[in-house]
Amino acid sequence: MASNIGMMDSAYFVGRNEILSWINNRLQLNLSRIEEAASGDVQCQMMDMTHPGVVPMHKVNFDAKTEYDKIQNYKILQDVFNKLKIDKHIEVSRLVKGRPLDNLEFLQWLKHYCDSVNGGIMNENYNPVERRVKVGKDRNVRCPLKKSKSQQTNIKNASGSSNTLGPNGTSGAKPFRSSEAAGGANSSVEIQALSKEITDLKSAVNLLEKERDFYFAKLRDIEILCQAPEVKNVSMSIAIKKILYADNAKESALDEAQDYLNLCNECCAN
Template identity: 75%
Template sequence: MATNIGIMDSAYFVGRNEILSWINNRLQLNLSRVEEAASGAVQCQMMDMTFPGVVPMHKVNFDAKTEYEMIQNYKVLQDVFNKLKIEKHIEVNRLVKGRPLDNLEFLQWLKRYCDSINGGIMNENYNPVERRTKGGKDRTFKCSTKTSKSLQTNNMHIPGTNKHTVAGGSNSSAEVQALSKELTEMKLSVDLLEKERDFYFSKLRDIEILCQTPEIEHLPIVEAVKKILYATDAKESALEEAQDYLSQSLGEDDEEEEPKA
């Protein structure tokens, strides 16, 4: 199984709702947003389900709240990857920020990888709750993203019927209106980003289909484009590799066409 999956792989077209259902059904959780998995605990336990006994679950902190605590979870995950010889770079600094798209992409990759190991079949003998509570310590999973903490803080300011709220009713009302406006703007921004992402994905898909046309798929320029399309590591200089390949291919073609003396 290739652990590096190109951006055009079908894995990256799996929606967030399907990802959340996959996590919740297998691990008996109730996540409502992909960024709730930013602590790395979910990923560790999913690997524990896929490879029983490989993950030191006693080191996984399901109540991680700070970035430092989350990073410790990702260190456990990276050690597991190393042990299983999984060549996958984990963008820890991005994931712990709780950004939805970064976490979605990593979970999409994880689902594809785990499904390739067990064919998508759930391990019936695996007890996720028991594994989380191993050692007698209450390790009930809690949302630990900054987004959720911010929402909890905001909810404390929503006016109710108690005397303190009535006393500061006008201020609270203004705060609620400001927060509602900010939330609306954020939703619009997310919608625009998702539309932009889908637009560029469709462009890339069209290019991929064109590159698979039998008449041209073996041309050097098409092979060079494929190298860029299927690059799997963000740090890999795909453009440079494609240019080198093209130069070598064109050089070889020139030598073949050179007339003999």
């Protein structure tokens, strides 16, 4: 059964960039982070594409913001799984929190399932945007950014000064030196450049923190697996834990683990 796959299956080694490309290409979205799919509407529409007519799309909330709204979407998805006899329990309480690792693993499973049904081939007759519009919401619609009050004031002042004429039909604006104008323009450009650099740095730090949390969670899962009673005394588990708990250089930890494995192999051979 396509829904029954173990955690070591190749499906769970698909990277987040590939998952995001898969979602964006098929549903014509522009998601940039795994967490953006935590509301459950993406998963519902993927199942709608894979099994047309099975998902009650009119009930799916494509603008779910609260945990309650997200939970309703996952309830719809679980009902679809039950209807299709898909043996997959959805960890709703973890997914709605938006944790990257939990959502990535579920989307990895979903991609594996959908590919196993249609062989990875897109349904050319399925129009995802039209399907969303029909239910009253398209996630690709973005409201234009509103201008700030200062921008509106500057535009208004600029417009007023250019249209205000003096008694001789000339502009009523006071003349100013070109050097001062140039200095002001340069200062404005510099401020904009610095603001953009700060924004880029904040974005980079945010991505690095998410990357750190992602790999830490993976290592934690490996640690828990190695501590399981049935495998904690297995030589491979002991070797892995030596690497995880090593506080010296990476090469030393690997050498120590390899030496332990070699010793275990010699003992088994004798």
